[in-house]
Amino acid sequence: MAKNLVIVESPAKAKTIEGFLGKNYTVRSSFGHVADLNSKKLSVDVEHDFEPQYEVSPDKKKLVTELKKMAKAAEMVWLASDEDREGEAISWHLFRTLKLTEDKSKRIVFHEITKSAILQAIEKPRKIDENLVAAQQARRVLDRLVGYQLSPLLWRKVKPSLSAGRVQSVAVRLIVEREEEIKKFTTSSAFRTIAEFRLADGKNTQTFKAEYAERFDTLEKAKAFIENQIDAVFTIASVEKKPAKKSPAPPFTTSTLQQEASRKLGYSVANTMRIAQKLYESGRITYMRTDSVNLSKMALNTAKQEIESRFGSNYVKIRHYKTKSKGAQEAHEAIRPTYINNISIDGSAEEKRLYDLIWKRTISSQMSDAQLERTNVCISSSKAPKDFIASGEVIKFDGFLKVYLEGTDDENGELKRGMLPAFAKGDLLNLIEMQSTERFTKHPPRYTEASLVRKMEELGIGRPSTYAPTISTIQKREYVVKETREGVKRKVQNVILKNGKIEEKITHENTGSQKARLFPTDIGVLVNRFLMQYFDDILDYNFTASVEKEFDEIAAGKKAWNKFIKEFYGPFHQKVEETQENSGKFSGERLLGKDPKSGKNVYVKIGRYGAIAQIGDTDSEDKPRFAGLRKEQSLETITLQEALKLFDFPRMLGEVDGEEVSVAIGRFGPYVKHNKLFYSIKKEYNPASLTLEEAIRIMEAKKEADRKKVIKTFEKDKDVKVLNGRYGAYLVIKKQNYKIPKDMDPAALTLEDCYAISKDPKNMPKKRYARKKK
DNA sequence: CAGTGAGCGAGCTTCCGCTTGACTT
Numbered sequence: 001m002a003k004n005l006v007i008v009e010s011p012a013k014a015k016t017i018e019g020f021l022g023k024n025y026t027v028r029s030s031f032g033h034v035a036d037l038n039s040k041k042l043s044v045d046v047e048h049d050f051e052p053q054y055e056v057s058p059d060k061k062k063l064v065t066e067l068k069k070m071a072k073a074a075e076m077v078w079l080a081s082d083e084d085r086e087g088e089a090i091s092w093h094l095f096r097t098l099k100l101t102e103d104k105s106k107r108i109v110f111h112e113i114t115k116s117a118i119l120q121a122i123e124k125p126r127k128i129d130e131n132l133v134a135a136q137q138a139r140r141v142l143d144r145l146v147g148y149q150l151s152p153l154l155w156r157k158v159k160p161s162l163s164a165g166r167v168q169s170v171a172v173r174l175i176v177e178r179e180e181e182i183k184k185f186t187t188s189s190a191f192r193t194i195a196e197f198r199l200a201d202g203k204n205t206q207t208f209k210a211e212y213a214e215r216f217d218t219l220e221k222a223k224a225f226i227e228n229q230i231d232a233v234f235t236i237a238s239v240e241k242k243p244a245k246k247s248p249a250p251p252f253t254t255s256t257l258q259q260e261a262s263r264k265l266g267y268s269v270a271n272t273m274r275i276a277q278k279l280y281e282s283g284r285i286t287y288m289r290t291d292s293v294n295l296s297k298m299a300l301n302t303a304k305q306e307i308e309s310r311f312g313s314n315y316v317k318i319r320h321y322k323t324k325s326k327g328a329q330e331a332h333e334a335i336r337p338t339y340i341n342n343i344s345i346d347g348s349a350e351e352k353r354l355y356d357l358i359w360k361r362t363i364s365s366q367m368s369d370a371q372l373e374r375t376n377v378c379i380s381s382s383k384a385p386k387d388f389i390a391s392g393e394v395i396k397f398d399g400f401l402k403v404y405l406e407g408t409d410d411e412n413g414e415l416k417r418g419m420l421p422a423f424a425k426g427d428l429l430n431l432i433e434m435q436s437t438e439r440f441t442k443h444p445p446r447y448t449e450a451s452l453v454r455k456m457e458e459l460g461i462g463r464p465s466t467y468a469p470t471i472s473t474i475q476k477r478e479y480v481v482k483e484t485r486e487g488v489k490r491k492v493q494n495v496i497l498k499n500g501k502i503e504e505k506i507t508h509e510n511t512g513s514q515k516a517r518l519f520p521t522d523i524g525v526l527v528n529r530f531l532m533q534y535f536d537d538i539l540d541y542n543f544t545a546s547v548e549k550e551f552d553e554i555a556a557g558k559k560a561w562n563k564f565i566k567e568f569y570g571p572f573h574q575k576v577e578e579t580q581e582n583s584g585k586f587s588g589e590r591l592l593g594k595d596p597k598s599g600k601n602v603y604v605k606i607g608r609y610g611a612i613a614q615i616g617d618t619d620s621e622d623k624p625r626f627a628g629l630r631k632e633q634s635l636e637t638i639t640l641q642e643a644l645k646l647f648d649f650p651r652m653l654g655e656v657d658g659e660e661v662s663v664a665i666g667r668f669g670p671y672v673k674h675n676k677l678f679y680s681i682k683k684e685y686n687p688a689s690l691t692l693e694e695a696i697r698i699m700e701a702k703k704e705a706d707r708k709k710v711i712k713t714f715e716k717d718k719d720v721k722v723l724n725g726r727y728g729a730y731l732v733i734k735k736q737n738y739k740i741p742k743d744m745d746p747a748a749l750t751l752e753d754c755y756a757i758s759k760d761p762k763n764m765p766k767k768r769y770a771r772k773k774k
Numbered sequence: 775c776a777g778t779g780a781g782c783g784a785g786c787t788t789c790c791g792c793t794t795g796a797c798t799t
Contacts, residue, residue, distance in 0.1 A: 009793065032793030039788085059795095086792055140790075147789020154788085161787040168789085277794080289792090465791055607779055614779085626779045666777030678777060723799085730799065737799060 002026040005074040007067065007094060009081050012281050013113060017080075020115040026074070028067060030081065034060045035093040037140070042148050044141050046573075050565045052141055056097055064097055071098045076106065078122070083109035084329035085555070089136035092128050102127075112296040112333060113286070135554040138561040142166070142547060145569060146538060149576050150531070157579070157586045158527055159606055163477055166544060167462045168470055169531055172479045173539050174455055175447055176520045176528040185443035190215040191222035191495075193436040195388055197234060197379065200428040204421040207432055210379050210390035215439075219504075222436035223495045225384070227502055232383040234429040244372040244393075248364045248400035250293040250321035251334035254464035255457045257288070260361070262450035263407035265353055268516070269449040269468045275354045276335070283338055284345050285358055289464040291457075292330040293321040295362070299333070302340040303366040311402060317368040326460030327548050336362040360404035367400035375420050379429060392420030409451055434497040440490070446517035449482065461544045478610075479524030487511040522611050522635040526588040534579045538572075593640040600624075602643055604635050611635050613643040630665070645688075654692040656699075663690050672698055714751045722746050722754070733758050 004025045008014050011029040018027040035054045037043035045051040056064050071077050077100055079091035091107055094100070106125035110117040143166055150164035193212040198205060216222040252260070254273075261272040276288035295303070300318055307316045323330060337359050345355050373396055379388040395401065447455070453467045462470055474480050487510040494505045520528070531539050547568075553559040589605035592613075600616040609628070616624035627646035629638065650664035650673070659675045670687035672679040672695045679702045681687055685694055711729055712722040721732045722740075729746035731738040731754055738758050740746055749757075 011794075030793080031795095033791075036791090037789090060793095082792085090792065136791095143790045145789085149788095151788035155786095163788045165789045281794090463791060465793080470790085609778065612779065618780090623780055628777095628779085664777070669777090671777060673777080680777095732799095 003075045004078060005067075005070050005076070006078040006080050009087065009090060010287070012283070013287075016113055016283070017118060020118055026070065028070065030067070030090060030094060031060065031063065033057065033086070033090055033093065034064055034067075035097055037144055042144065044144055046145075046569065049562045050141055050569070052137060052144075054093065054096075067094075068098050071100060074104075076104060078125070079105060079107045079128070080109070080121070082331035083111065084331040085132055085136045085139065085551070087331060088129050088132040089140075092130075092133045095128060111294075111331070112298070114296065114298055117296075129555075131557040132555045134561040135551040138551055138554050138564055139547075141561075141565055142568065145565070145572070149573070150535065150538075153576060153579060154527060154530070157583060158530060159523065159608065159610075161477075162523070162527060163473070164527070164531060164535075166538065166547075167456075167466065168474050168477075168479075169528075169539055170459070170461050170541065170543070171452060171456060171470055172474050172520070172524050173528050173532070174452065175474075175480050175518050176525055178444060178447060179520050179525075182443045182446065187440050187443070189438045189440045190217055191219065191436045191493075192439050193222065193225065193434065195229075195234075195379075195434040196432040197390075197429040198432055199421060199423075200430045206419075206421045208390055208392070208418075208420050210377070210388035212384070212388050213386040216436065219438070219493050219495065223502070223504070226434055226436055226495050226497050228383050229381060229431070229434060229497060230500055230502075232381045232431075234382075234388070234431055235380050236423045236425055236427040236429065237378040237380040237387055239423050239425060240376045242374045242376075243396075244374050245369040246372065246399075246401065247369050248319075248367055248404070249361065249406040250319075251295055251336055251362050251365045252358060253291050253293060253323075253325070253334060254289050254467065255291075255325070255453050257335055257358070258453050258467065259409075259450040260357060260407060261354060262448060263409070264357060265350075266515075267350070267354075269453060269471055271350075272354065273468045275350050278347070278351055279345075279355055279358075282347070284342075284347075284351075284355055285338060286334070286336050287332045288335055290330075290332040290335060291323065291325055291328040291464055292332055293323050293334045294330065295336060295365075296333055299336055299340060299362075300366065303363060306340055307363060307367055311367075315367050315399065315402065317399075318366055321365070325457050326545060334362075364400040364404035367403065368397075370395060370399040370401045371397040374417075377420060377423060390420060391417055393417040394419055409445070409448075431497075436495045438493045440511075442512075446514055446519065448516055449518065452518060459541050459544065460548060474524075477523075478521050479527060480518045480520055482516050483519055484515045485513065485517070487513040522588065523606060525636070526586065526606055529588075530586045534575060534583070588635055590635060592638070592643055595644060602640055604629065604638055604643060606635070613638075613646050615647065628665070631669075648688065653690070653695050656692075656696065661692060661695050663687050663695065674699060711746055712749065714754075716751060720751060720754050722749055731757055 002024055006017065006021070006025055006027045007030050008017060008027065009030055009032055011031065014027040014029040018025065021027065034056060036057050037052055038055050043053045045053065077098070079094055081087040081090040081094070095105060107128050108121040108125050110121040147163070147165040151162065154162040154164055192215055194209055195212070196207050196209050198207045216225060249256070257276065258269045258272050261267040262269070267275070273288065276285065279285045280288050304316050304318060335358060337355065340359070340362060343359060345352060347355070373394045375392040375394070377390045379390065381388065449471050452471065456462045456467065475482060489508050489510055492507045492509050494507055496503045496505060537543065550559070550564050554561045554564060587605040589603050592602045592604060594600065595602050595615050598615065603614045605612065605614065607626070611629040611633070613627050613629060614624050616622065618624055625647060627649070629635070629646065633642065650662045653661045653663060655661065656674060661672060661674045663670065663672050663681070665687060670681040672681060679698050681690065681698060685698070709724050710721060711724055714720050719733055723730055723732055729740055731740055733754065740749070740757060744753065
């Protein structure tokens with residue numbers, strides 16, 4: 001056993017470091033936190049100074065036993081978790097759970113994974129920073145109290161299994177409020193007039209475009225203006241040249257990597273992280289969960305060499321970036337290639353593309369500015385009060401643009417700035433064409449996953465390790481959905497002047513399809529309304545920022561962590577109790593009108609399983625009738641007619657073999673029911689007009705598919721079946737599924753083979769979710 | 775997943791941050 005045990009957070013890091021340290025050191029990983037609050041209980045003693053009750057996390061039990069054994073055998077244990085709030089707490093938990101002592105353990109930190117940085121760290125050990133640990137504890141306890149008291153309130157007042165928290169609830173709020181802005185937005189239009197010119201002297205035949213400095217609010221005004229230009233004389237009134245520069249973007253952090261991978265490669269946030277994790281594990285890139293834009297000295301040096309040898313020394317400009325994001329803790333470097341001289345790597349296509357993006361971003365961040373020359377030209381018309389304006393841009397020196405340009409989310413495309421011919425004041429121009437086109441204002445864009453992450457980072461909510469999980473949580477809770485909605489076609493009016501003739505034309509444009517955007521659901525809107533009504537302080541966009549200030553005070557030793565929690569918890573808990581007792585069900589109920597057949601009230605609201613329509617009052621004598629809303633319908637927009645239509649189901653179609661055939665719409669879409677069996681109705685059929693003949697066809701098709709599904713059954717034991725599923729053949733014994741080993745032929749299995757397969761634990765399918773029902 | 779929604783009531787759900795793994799019926 002080695003004399004020294006070093007514990008870091010990540011196994012990939014452990015492997016690298018072990019290589020630096022020689023055989024007197026064993027390096028192991030804690031895989032993040034090893035202890036936490038029990039997830040089944042509140043685990044905070046609110047009666048006694050909010051004492052948290054920590055336990056070794058269930059999935060870490062084995063690891064902790066092993067580490068404990070190694071620690072006992074070692075002469076010195078080096079706690080080398082990250083240098084931030086969470087890292088300090090990880091060391092503290094390790095110290096306690098491994099039962100270390102002060103004389104046999106030391107705390108060390110380093111920001112770069114280099115041999116010299118680690119050797120230096122070992123020379124300068126320190127003690128665990130108890131104040132920083134206290135700040136983490138305050139963070140942990142606050143989040144637990146908020147999450148575990150608000151969520152149950154939602155279960156009672158809105159719907160079971162919902163959740164609320166300091167981070168996720170604000171993320172939902174952002175999406176709900178953006179949608180409200182979009183609903184309120186009214187589109188207006190104005191006519192923009194663009195003219196295409198050429199120099200009249202014929203020396204330069206290049207054409208260029210210029211826009212008239214005024215927009216017209218009606219077609220009539222635009223037309224009147226253009227008609228007046230038929231015999232106008234156009235002259236260059238002024239030419240102005242200005243030097244300009246563009247600077248590169250800083251190296252990637254988690255959030256900027258997610259944004260660029262989304263803009264340039266179309267990756268979802270979770271996908272980007274999955275690919276980055278692979279690159280990290282294979283040693284291609286540095287750690288991918290970071291808020292730092294910092295590069296190590298070594299990285300800066302190799303970047304410099306790389307740029308010099310590829311592009312020349314005039315392309316080098318070494319820069320030190322400073323983070324702008326709130327609450328950054330900067331325990332790691334920026335995300336960069338481990339070896340910057342590797343321009344490309346082996347791997348899957350998506351790994352290569354992400355690596356390429358990271359390489360370019362890193363290299364370009366250390367390159368010189370691009371030097372530009374902007375030209376603004378004013379063109380006067382003898383028959384117009386204002387000028388036409390053309391602007392051009394010429395790159396004098398490309399600098400970092402040789403490698404990489406950051407993408408933008410800006411959707412309002414402007415006139416592209418290109419090169420302009422050389423002008424002098426007073427030059428005469430020939431008009432080639434003039435066109436006035438109706439342009440519409442656009443509502444603010446809906447968030448994409450990546451632009452939501454950017455907004456969250458700006459507000460300081462969430463951390464690099466939680467952006468992707470938070471976004472998947474709010475989708476899993478069905479507060480928001482990610483959808484692509486096609487744009488709507490709309491008419492655009494144009495007036496064109498060409499060859500001395502005026503023409504009016506109607507063209508069409510698409511309002512712009514929105515790819516993979518986040519939309520709030522009925523439940524998301526309702527939960528947000530509930531939380532805003534009773535807990536607006538926690539949903540406040542500045543809540544996290546203000547508690548972070550408190551955490552800083554605690555970390556500086558100026559305040560006790562449980563004093564802060566006490567100040568927060570008092571009023572918070574009171575509000576929880578009050579809301580519990582005084583407020584009724586929060587169902588978002590809306591009265592749509594009366595059912596013409598029965599004269600009863602028709603409502604829509606959120607029920608236990610989602611949105612439902614209801615005919616009749618709950619407290620009336622005869623039971624109300626219920627029907628679930630369709631997936632594409634919404635509480636806020638559904639009409640009385642649409643709601644009444646939902647009650648057309650279930651509809652009897654007739655009888656087959658003496659049993660009724662009916663059609664209905666369930667939680668998973670429309671279905672045909674016959675003889676207690678269910679048959680899903682595919683999209684090509686319309687459940688509202690489905691005939692008995694069509695229903696029979698659907699049932700036959702299902703039966704046929706089921707027959708094909710069975711590969712093999714056994715006379716001796718009817719519980720054993722070999723079936724064909726989505727992922728190939730599998731074995732079922734008494735409702736339990738088993739994998740069939742790849743080297744066995746499913747069709748040739750004997751009953752004995754099947755029993756053998758079922759006994760081997762290797763073939764047990766892993767359960768992704770704990771089973772809900774008994 | 776399972777194709778419901780009365781009423782009763784048992785038992786369950788839930789947070790944020792740190793880290794990977796296992797591999798889908």
